[in-house]
Every structure is written in structure tokens, then in C-alpha cells.
Amino acid sequence: MTIVTGARTGAEPPDPYATEALCARILERHRDRVSVRKERLATQNLARIIEAVLVLSSRQGFHETSLRDLARETGLSMGGLYTYFDTKETLLLMILTEVVESVQAALAAAPPEVAARPRAHLRWLIETHIRLTEAMGPWFVFAFMEAKGFPPPARRLATESELAVEQVFAKVLETGVRNGDFAIEDVSLTAALIKPLLQDWYVKRAKYAKRGMTIERYVAGVIGLVERAILAGSDGPA
Amino acid sequence: MTIVTGARTGAEPPDPYATEALCARILERHRDRVSVRKERLATQNLARIIEAVLVLSSRQGFHETSLRDLARETGLSMGGLYTYFDTKETLLLMILTEVVESVQAALAAAPPEVAARPRAHLRWLIETHIRLTEAMGPWFVFAFMEAKGFPPPARRLATESELAVEQVFAKVLETGVRNGDFAIEDVSLTAALIKPLLQDWYVKRAKYAKRGMTIERYVAGVIGLVERAILAGSDGPA
DNA sequence: TGAAAACGAGCGAGCGCTCGCTTTTTATCG
């Protein structure tokens, strides 16, 4: 069994959620904190660093991961690390910001023909969100698990992002209620309750893996549950 | 406005979820780790310590809460603290174990006439779980937020408890499917998805408080959503 | 007055971060 990483063979489509692609965006966003000038080198090493942070943090938590651990895992030295960020906290913000931006961008990209019909739009949002968190699994786990104990600016960022996602769902539910697709008593609460259903897939990933649950069945399960709960014409609220 | 805490006036029913009552059980369970012999004193001081841990941890995380912080908050000295536990990790296990035992005990206490009917039983489980987490709010938040970065034994305890709760729900769903109350395609997945709905109430407590959401409406919202999704005879799965 | 409880300075270890130095890469020119 051979695992090929990083080697591009010909005209293969570049995965926009590969660590390097994500790190290229991070680098762009935090150019002033990274003192390494060569773009390609900086991207590659940043990818090594962040991959290591995600691995070590999932094992023992971010605060319990020391920069010496990180140096050992990446093969860089203490000083070497500090040419890619100016503070341990910056490292945390790099990851968190990328997660927030990615989810925002992904959920806003619904095709017009989907966005036109609330029921299709809702299905699309649920599937897109779950598949995004699947593609960026460790990133979302990191953002979720380390959210507490964040410094206040990072915490605010996380809270605002959470709220923004909820608003996206609330808006679609609202539209669906107005055009008669959905029958919902409390739109705000329903939107709030959809979020933890989406999060459970990556938060409890190990559990689902052990049961042989696939992402397709999970997506179908969540969509099914939500739709039975809100589709108009089936039963209506008591 | 006067807030009375701890003062017992006459024949008032002792709250089984008051910090002191919980700490009395903790003390019993960890008698060998606490070197203070006087029962009443030990319970009171343990309550002060654990209350402080919950406050400080919710603000900055458990690992970032130093024993010096804890000493300042409780008014005890470093050495004084160590007569109530032998290790910082023990302190964590004390809290976690009490949470696990409480939820187990609470969910097993359904009255026979409720347990006999799946639909009533499911409602009762949802309401009981949410109300328990409300009564022991900071305890559950602590267990949930600090679960990562737990030492392996604590982590296993948390995982097993999570699974046990899910099994309780799965069993009721199963019974309901057999007697025709419920129509569910994937019982295991449905049971898994109910849990995050229950947790959201204490995990995102601040959000719900800001919106003026009450526990009654939250309980009703979750029960409503779950029932519309699984009650037989309304629509049936596609 | 003696046992129980509380105290708090001090220990070694490990933390995030720095900075003077070495190695590698790149640009320049005889």
C-alpha cells in the first residue's frame, strides 16, 4: 500500500480543502505575522505546522500542547516555528479564522435554482454543512473543542460565526413557512436545534465510525428527521 | 433584594442537587482521598472548592485554572486544598463521576405507569434529562467542555456514560416501534440524534438566555420536534 | 493539651518566547 501525498500528477483538480490550499489562504490573511518570504516554502511549512497542531490538540488539547511538542512533531526548531507565527495564540486564530471563513463561503454558495425553493435549499444546506465538516474534520473539531478557553476576541469570532450559520437556516425556514412548504411554530428555536444535529457528525465521529455509519446515511437521517418535523400537510402542530 | 443561600429554615425539603448534597455524596465516594475526618466540615469545604472550580473553569478552563487561583477563590491555602484531594486530577474525577452517577440515577427513576407507555416514557426522559442538566448546570457544562484533554480513565467514563444514556433512549424507541407508537427507520441513529438536542440547552445556555427562551418552551420544542419526526400514522417515511 | 486542620515558602519541572549564531539559498560578477 502506497500513500501518495502532495505529489500532483498532471491535470488533477486541486482539492480546495486540502491542508495546503487552506494554508495558502491563511498565509495570505496573516502575511504580516509570517516572516518567511518565499510563498511556496511558507505554505508547505505552515501546512506541516497546522497539521501537527490539529493532531496533537485532538490528542491532548491545544493548551496542553507545548511548542516543544510541536517542534518535535514538525521537525522544526523552536526558533524555526516562530518564523511562521508570532504567538501561540496567533496559531490558534489562524485555524479558527479559516474555519469560520470556509463555512461562511460554503453556505453562501447555493445554486440559484436550489436557493429558489426552500425545501431544496434546506436539504442543500444540511448536506453542504455536513460534507464541509467532513472535508475539514480536524479543523472543525479543533474549533469546537477549544472554543472555551479561547481569548475573548477568538471567542467572539466563534460565537458570531455560530449565530450567522443559524441565521442562514432561520431565513430558509422563514421563507418556507411563508410559501407554505413548512409548518413551524418557533422558527428561531428550530433553526437553533438543527445546528447540534449537524455538529454531532464530527464531534462524535469516533462513535459513528465504530458503528459503521456512513456520511450518506447520516445526511439522509438528519434531513429525514428535520423534514418530518417541519413539512406542512403531514400532521401539523398539536 | 436578599439572596439566602445555605440557610435552612425549618422543615424545608433538602434539595438533592444543591452543591452540598452533591458534595456529601462525593465525599462518601472518595473518603480515602480526603484527609479531613470531620464529616460536616469536609462537606462544606469540598462544596466551596468545587463551586470555585466550576466558576473558574467555566471562565478560563480547568487546565488553565491554577491551584493558586483556586486557593484565592476559596480562601484556603495551597496546603489546605490538598487535605481535600490528593491530585488536581482527582478533583476533576470527583466532579465528572458525580455527573455520571446523577444522570444514570435520574433517568432510571421513571414511575412504572410512565415506563409502561413508550410515548409517555420518551417525553418523560427528555424532560427529566433537560431539567437535571438545568439543576446541575455548571456541573454538566464542566463535564462537557473539559471532556477533551481528560486523562484516559476519565475520558472512558464520559464516553461510557454518553453511550448508556443513548441506550436508554434507544430502548424506549425500540419498544415504541414494536407496539406501533413510533415509525422509525434507524432507531440507533435517531437515539444518537436526540442527545445533542438535549445538550444544546446547557452548552449554549447564554444564547438561549439572551433570547428569553424558557426551559418550558425548550422542553416543549424538543419533544415536539422529536415526536413529529417519529410518531406513527402521520406521514410515514418516504 | 494533644490531635486535627490550615498554612505558605519553597522545590523541580516545564512553559512561551528570544536572540546570537550557523546553515542554506539566491544574486552578482570575474
Next chain:
DNA sequence: CGATAAAAAGCGAGCGCTCGCTCGTTTTCA
């Protein structure tokens, strides 16, 4: 071209500090 110097990148011992925890001493109280 190969030699070479300037610039970029990488290195790691060491700084000041805080951590969890200990233990000889003092205080409290039955």
C-alpha cells in the same frame, strides 16, 4: 560557468515565570 558575498531561513540554549505539589510549622478546637 564557478566563486563569493549578501540575504533568508533555521537553530537551540537560555530567560523569566508559573505550574502542581510538599512539608515543617502554626493555629484551632474538643
